[in-house]
Amino acid sequence: MTTTPFQKASAWIDAENAQDPNSETYQSVSHPKELLYSNRMYQRLMDFYPEASEAVQIAAKAQHICRWKMPRESYPMDRVGYLKWREDLKKFHAKLTAEILEKAGYSEEFIARVSFLIEKKLLKKDAETQLLEDVICLVFLEYYLDPFVHKHDTEKLKNIILKTWNKMSDKGHEEALKINFSAENLQLIKESLGL
Incomplete structure (x- = not known):
């Protein structure tokens, strides 16, 4: 083999x-x-x-x-x-x-x-760097946002979510909205993004 x-x-x-x-x-x-x-x-x-x-x-x-x-x-x-x-x-x-x-x-x-x-060089300019950043953000939102929610105040959380969102591509955004968030976290994301 x-x-x-x-x-x-x-x-x-x-x-x-x-x-x-x-x-x-x-x-x-x-x-x-x-x-x-x-x-x-x-x-x-x-x-x-x-x-x-x-x-x-x-x-x-x-x-x-x-x-x-x-x-x-x-x-x-x-x-x-x-x-x-x-x-x-x-x-x-x-x-x-x-x-x-x-x-x-x-x-x-x-x-x-x-x-x-x-x-992570040339983020937003290099397609593969962007792909990797999208995956990092998706993994964070799916698995690591919830523990953060219990540690930080709402304003700080909104800031973290907005910064994460701004690093992602449109395709990354579409994928992120398919994640099975808790109702509270989905609400928090929507508020952070002004949706």
Whole structure:
């Protein structure tokens, strides 16, 4: 049985994420948090855009690879600290993924493309970066909005939803409105968007 570079890279990304010491319970089963996120990203990408290139598929799986190794608390807890953390995270995820892809036998050109996507360059201008951003936003809205709702006040939530919405394409918006939100969250989304 031949293992393709894609199968090798996927297995190695999963193995890295499976080491996450943080867990999340979903449907009564406990999962390593970033492995669950990675699987959700990949599944949502394939549902939303099954013809996605191999580069986007890997970028989706590796979007948060080993994120726990760079905790938010290790940066100043202000806006500047947050933005620096986000920027450093993208580089960290891209570098780690590049090392895995090299080991899997991918070309330098392919590796550079995946890094470009993970670092979310040329959003709104590059179709694949936009596709990846749509998937990130869809996964957030479907699985991670609800926990946010219980942590933040309404104004902050509306701001988060609006920012998320503005990053998405029209196709992403259509898909988002098909998500099975709770009545309260759907109402909150509609209010945030002035619908």
